Amino acid sequence: MEHLARGAAGAAAYDVAVAGPRLGAYFGATRVNGIPTLAAAMWQWEQGWGAALIAAWGTMLQFTAQRRPRPGTQAWELAGQQMAIGGSFQCEQWQLAIALTQGDAWFLHDRP
Secondary structure, three states, rough: OHHHHOOOHHHHOOOOOHHHHHOOOHHHHHOOOOOOOOOOHHHHHHHHOOEEEEEEEEEEEEEOOOOOOOOOOHHHHHHHHHHHHOOOOOHHHHHHHHHHHHOOOOEEEEEO
């Protein structure tokens, strides 16, 4: 989660009042600093990739992205962030990094 801390200042500008209620039901939000960490990630993803949260269920968040990361460092870092938020991915970080360069829909899962 260290890489998300860099966006914490920007997250203060993010409308947590709007994001918070939608994220409160997400299982990952129950962790220590869950909502602030999610808000920081969402702010970074919105700024960097034009990502928008379009659905939130108990164990899953669904985003759409307007821009895809380039293969390499961009995709690797974004995959690491997503794996930190969605702790129930059933793939390796490199596999997610490749997928992020090829699609606009993001599904993050965090199951108990």
